[in-house]
Amino acid sequence: MKKEYLLTPGPTPVPDAVRLAEAQPIIHHRTAEHAEIFRRVSENLKLIFKTKNVVLTFASSGTGAMEGAIINTLSQGDKALVIRGGKFGERWAEICEVYGVRVIPVDVEWGDTAKPQVIEDCLNKEPDIKAVFTTLCETSTGTLSPIKEYGEIIKKRDNTLLVVDAISGLGACDIEVDNWNVDICVSGSQKGLMLPPGLAFASVNEKTWKFAETSNLPKYYFDWKKAKKSLETKGQTPYTPAISLVIALDQSLKMLKEEGIDNVLKRHNRLADATRAGIKALGLELLSKYPANAVTAVKVPDGIDGLELKKILDNKYGVKVAGGQAHLKGKIFRIAHLGYMGTFDIITAISAVEMTLKDMGHPVEIGKGVKSAEEILRG
Amino acid sequence: MKKEYLLTPGPTPVPDAVRLAEAQPIIHHRTAEHAEIFRRVSENLKLIFKTKNVVLTFASSGTGAMEGAIINTLSQGDKALVIRGGKFGERWAEICEVYGVRVIPVDVEWGDTAKPQVIEDCLNKEPDIKAVFTTLCETSTGTLSPIKEYGEIIKKRDNTLLVVDAISGLGACDIEVDNWNVDICVSGSQKGLMLPPGLAFASVNEKTWKFAETSNLPKYYFDWKKAKKSLETKGQTPYTPAISLVIALDQSLKMLKEEGIDNVLKRHNRLADATRAGIKALGLELLSKYPANAVTAVKVPDGIDGLELKKILDNKYGVKVAGGQAHLKGKIFRIAHLGYMGTFDIITAISAVEMTLKDMGHPVEIGKGVKSAEEILRG
Numbered sequence: 001m002k003k004e005y006l007l008t009p010g011p012t013p014v015p016d017a018v019r020l021a022e023a024q025p026i027i028h029h030r031t032a033e034h035a036e037i038f039r040r041v042s043e044n045l046k047l048i049f050k051t052k053n054v055v056l057t058f059a060s061s062g063t064g065a066m067e068g069a070i071i072n073t074l075s076q077g078d079k080a081l082v083i084r085g086g087k088f089g090e091r092w093a094e095i096c097e098v099y100g101v102r103v104i105p106v107d108v109e110w111g112d113t114a115k116p117q118v119i120e121d122c123l124n125k126e127p128d129i130k131a132v133f134t135t136l137c138e139t140s141t142g143t144l145s146p147i148k149e150y151g152e153i154i155k156k157r158d159n160t161l162l163v164v165d166a167i168s169g170l171g172a173c174d175i176e177v178d179n180w181n182v183d184i185c186v187s188g189s190q191k192g193l194m195l196p197p198g199l200a201f202a203s204v205n206e207k208t209w210k211f212a213e214t215s216n217l218p219k220y221y222f223d224w225k226k227a228k229k230s231l232e233t234k235g236q237t238p239y240t241p242a243i244s245l246v247i248a249l250d251q252s253l254k255m256l257k258e259e260g261i262d263n264v265l266k267r268h269n270r271l272a273d274a275t276r277a278g279i280k281a282l283g284l285e286l287l288s289k290y291p292a293n294a295v296t297a298v299k300v301p302d303g304i305d306g307l308e309l310k311k312i313l314d315n316k317y318g319v320k321v322a323g324g325q326a327h328l329k330g331k332i333f334r335i336a337h338l339g340y341m342g343t344f345d346i347i348t349a350i351s352a353v354e355m356t357l358k359d360m361g362h363p364v365e366i367g368k369g370v371k372s373a374e375e376i377l378r379g
Numbered sequence: 380m381k382k383e384y385l386l387t388p389g390p391t392p393v394p395d396a397v398r399l400a401e402a403q404p405i406i407h408h409r410t411a412e413h414a415e416i417f418r419r420v421s422e423n424l425k426l427i428f429k430t431k432n433v434v435l436t437f438a439s440s441g442t443g444a445m446e447g448a449i450i451n452t453l454s455q456g457d458k459a460l461v462i463r464g465g466k467f468g469e470r471w472a473e474i475c476e477v478y479g480v481r482v483i484p485v486d487v488e489w490g491d492t493a494k495p496q497v498i499e500d501c502l503n504k505e506p507d508i509k510a511v512f513t514t515l516c517e518t519s520t521g522t523l524s525p526i527k528e529y530g531e532i533i534k535k536r537d538n539t540l541l542v543v544d545a546i547s548g549l550g551a552c553d554i555e556v557d558n559w560n561v562d563i564c565v566s567g568s569q570k571g572l573m574l575p576p577g578l579a580f581a582s583v584n585e586k587t588w589k590f591a592e593t594s595n596l597p598k599y600y601f602d603w604k605k606a607k608k609s610l611e612t613k614g615q616t617p618y619t620p621a622i623s624l625v626i627a628l629d630q631s632l633k634m635l636k637e638e639g640i641d642n643v644l645k646r647h648n649r650l651a652d653a654t655r656a657g658i659k660a661l662g663l664e665l666l667s668k669y670p671a672n673a674v675t676a677v678k679v680p681d682g683i684d685g686l687e688l689k690k691i692l693d694n695k696y697g698v699k700v701a702g703g704q705a706h707l708k709g710k711i712f713r714i715a716h717l718g719y720m721g722t723f724d725i726i727t728a729i730s731a732v733e734m735t736l737k738d739m740g741h742p743v744e745i746g747k748g749v750k751s752a753e754e755i756l757r758g
Contacts, residue, residue: 011405011622022623023402025383026390026575028699059577061438063618064600095599190619196405198438198577198621218597220474221443240440240569242577242621243390244401320407 004318007349009139009168009295011190011197012339014248018194021251022244029243035235037250042231044253047261048170048193049185049203051177056227057249058200059242062167062188065200067095068222069133069163069184073211076100078130081122083114086140087325088165092133099217104129110328111141111287111297116149123153123160130211131161136169136185137292140325142334144173144292151181161208167191170201171256172268172294172338183208189245192264192294194252194339198245204228268293271337271346274376278350279335281372282357282364287332295322295336298353304362306330312356319352343377383697386728388518388547388674390569390576391718393627397573400630401623408622414614416629421610423632426640427549427572428564428582430556435606436628437579438621441546441567444579446474447601448512448542448563452590455479457509460501462493465519466704467544471512478596483508489707490520490666490676495528502532502539509590510540515548515564516671519704521713523552523671530560540587546570550635551647551673551717562587568624571643571673573631573718577624583607647672650716650725653755657729658714660751661736661743666711674701674715677732683741685709691735698731722756 006013014022027033038057045055058064070092074080080101082093085108093103104126106114114134123129132154134145147164154162161183166175170185171192177185183205190197204224212225226238256264272293276286279298287297300306306323307330313319324332335349350369357364385392393401406412417436424434437443449471453459459480461472464487472482483505485493493513502508511533513524526543533541540562545554549564550571556564562584569576583603591604605617635643651672655665658677666676679685685702686709692698703711714728729748736743 006405006407008407010619011407014405014623019402019404023398025398026385026393026569028385028387028390029576031699059438059440060443060600061619061621064439067600098599099597188619190405190622196621196623197408197619198624218478220477221439221446221601239442240389240567240576242440242575242624243569244393244575245577245621245623320410 002318004320005345005348006320007336007345008320008322009191009334009336009338010188012194012336013341014196015194015252015255015340017255018248018252022196022248024247026243029241030236034243038231038241038246039235041246041249041253044257045201047257048253049177050175050179051203053178053203053205054228054231055201055203056224056231057237057241057246058222058227059198059240060200061197062186062200063091064222065186065188065202066091066165068202068219068224069186070095070099070101071215071217071219071222072224073161073208073215074099074101074130075214075216077102079104079126079128081106081119081129081132083108083132083134083145085112085114085143086110086135086138088135088138088140088167092165111143112289113143113145116146116153119150120153123157129160131163133163134165136164136166136175137173137294139168139295141288142292142295142297143288144290147175147182148180155181161211168294168338169292171264173292174265177203189249192339193249195245195248198242199249268337270376271341272296274346274373275335275337275349277376278346278369278373279353282354282369294338295334297332297334299332300330301362304357304360306333309333309356309360312359313352316359317352317356319348321349346373346377381697383699384724384727385699386715386724387699387701388570388713388715388717389567391573391715392720393575394573394631394634394719396634397627397631401575401627403626405622408620409615413622417620417625418614420625420628420632423636424580426636428556429554429558430582432557432582432584433607433610434580434582435603435610436616436620436625437601437606438577439579440576441565441579442470443601444565444567444581445470445544447581447598447603448565449474449478449480450594450596450598450601451603452540452587452594453478453480453509454593454595456481458483458505458507460485460498460508460511462487462511462513462524464491464493464522465489465514465517467514467517467519467546471544490522491668492522492524495525495532498529499532502536508539510542512542513544515543515545515554516552516673518547518674520667521671521674521676522667523669526554526561527559534560540590547673547717548671550643552671553644556582568628571718572628574624574627577621578628647716649755650720651675653725653752654714654716654728656755657725657748657752658732661733661748673717674713676711676713678711679709680741683736683739685712688712688735688739691738692731695738696731696735698727700728725752725756
């Protein structure tokens with residue numbers, strides 16, 4: 001028996017109560033029973049996004065909501081500023097390019113993020129930029145972006161939207177969609193919402209719906225106006241929803257609501273702090289200049305083979321962490337503290353890392369990382 | 380305690396073993412463990428589609444695969460022949476129009492289908508038609524189309540694809556994708572495959588990939604070339620798959636394989652025959668000229684309020700059937716014999732219908748429909 005521990009930034013562990021909700025007998029989606037559930041999850045999602053505006057739900061992975069954010073607001077030839085400091089920033093640019101949206105990139109080193117002043121300068125130079133695309137937590141580097149500061153800049157511009165990928169960030173890193181002037185915020189189910197993958201979300205404000213009126217990019221399955229209308233008039237989706245996942249979402253939102261979203265965020269902050277302390281106590285370095293509370297990216301120390309480290313963590317200890325992507329492959333590993341996680345998930349992670357490093361002959365004092373983590377986790 | 384019976388043409392009942400598979404602890408999708416499962420389901424799906432070609436799986440509802448069939452093969456201004464005899468035929472046309480594909484409609488009465496000769500004449504008249512879009516079973520009317528005959532016509536034309544929506548048909552109505560020269564066949568999870576909704580499928584042949592080379596319609600999430608490459612090289616999907624549904628699919632395909640696809644089809648034929656016999660014995664008429672084995676559409680008899688009939692079936696007897704859509708609302712009701720269904724689901728359906736009609740004062744001999752159904756179900 002090899003007991004396994006999933007410590008990846010998506011999918012994240014799904015609580016038993018959520019898995020059992022998902023396994024309930026299926027119900028029909030054009031019924032009052034389903035409409036009641038769908039309206040309730042749509043309302044409860046607003047608490048997580050901290051918005052009064054509509055939150056749409058789609059049967060797709062998070063990328064579907066990213067594509068939706070572009071095709072429902074922009075037109076061919078429009079200019080979009082895209083902040084790229086990792087794989088998911090790059091994805092915004094890739095989707096824009098597919099649709100003939102002109103990308104103005106702001107490239108930063110992986111692990112860094114764009115200074116608000118840089119964004120403001122770009123917008124001043126090219127005032128016809130229609131949207132700024134960024135990430136709350138760039139999953140590939142564990143980096144937090146200053147969304148609130150971006151919002152301060154963009155809110156003054158009627159012709160520019162702030163669009164945030166909060167796929168791995170939501171429910172772990174604070175985002176106040178309305179107070180911070182985020183026009184579109186997209187997310188997915190398999191992260192802070194403690195569900196399997198298969199649902200995507202988008203909070204959409206009034207400013208955005210004005211853009212939707214003029215957008216001429218083609219859309220059908222991801223047509224947001226249709227989704228809004230169907231939700232508001234009937235408590236439904238235009239096309240068959242992923243019913244079992246919606247029912248599971250109802251359960252996970254109930255749990256998050258009971259804990260309270262700000263307590264959920266505090267828990268993530270505590271777990272992230274403990275992880276960072278444990279890692280540093282082992283003499284390792286973090287990749288990110290602005291570490292997010294969803295996932296911690298750790299530089300593989302010199303002389304250690306990062307792929308081998310990940311393999312030992314998995315094969316010997318049953319601990320699944322994520323590796324590095326693109327040019328960071330083998331150079332970093334990433335420990336998630338995201339979703340259904342508590343004190344001993346962090347102890348497990350740090351303990352596994354220190355034992356593995358010792359196994360690999362790295363000069364590390366085992367127990368030292370766990371001790372540092374415990375000091376924070378007790379508090 | 381109100382015991383409920385789901386007899387709708389999607390979602391269909393999900394077997395316990397499938398629901399429990401769906402509720403297993405989540406695993407990561409970029410692992411050998413998931414790749415093994417994903418490769419296995421992709422192979423087993425070929426048995427259901429009766430194809431040697433690739434079958435792609437997407438996290439979306441069936442409509443996502445319909446959109447994919449258009450955007451991965453056609454270009455703006457291309458001509459498409461669309462057979463419209465119900466809601467889902469109409470959907471093909473709607474999606475084409477969104478993308479600037481010129482629709483040449485072949486409209487038939489709801490409950491009817493297009494004669495192969497009509498299709499041949501159209502193609503002779505407009506030989507630059509790039510694709511013919513149709514449905515195996517038009518869910519809104521329970522009508523079967525002569526796909527094999529369409530295939531005979533279209534296979535001779537290198538510049539025309541045959542694209543079939545088998546969303547409700549697959550696993551209930553026979554379709555031999557390769558032998559019948561179907562170029563693209565799309566389906567969804569919540570019908571004959573006995574799963575919750577949330578997965579869409581597309582079988583794609585070599586002729587189609589040639590169209591994909593020249594197609595210039597924009598696509599990202601539903602990019603089929605990327606999906607094929609990811610499956611074939613890594614046993615993965617480009618974006619996070621709906622992992623719990625994929626694991627459930629592995630279980631449902633195991634069950635269908637054990638029964639044998641041709642036995643599955645025979646079972647559906649027997650259940651459909653019994654349903655039709657039971658309905659006719661009650662003096663009711665079928666809507667469709669070519670009734671499909673997935674769902675039976677029944678005309679509401681004169682003097683009976685169809686919406687009220689559906690309500691009594693549901694509220695008094697706990698039996699959920701589907702009503703009519705669009706102009707058939709209140710005029711028909713639809714009984715599914717689709718997916719995880721057997722003898723007593725049909726007995727339940729016919730029994731509920733005869734009791735309800737009696738309740739409503741319709742001159743019906745109760746027991747007579749059940750008797751006729753039993754005569755077939757025994758055989």
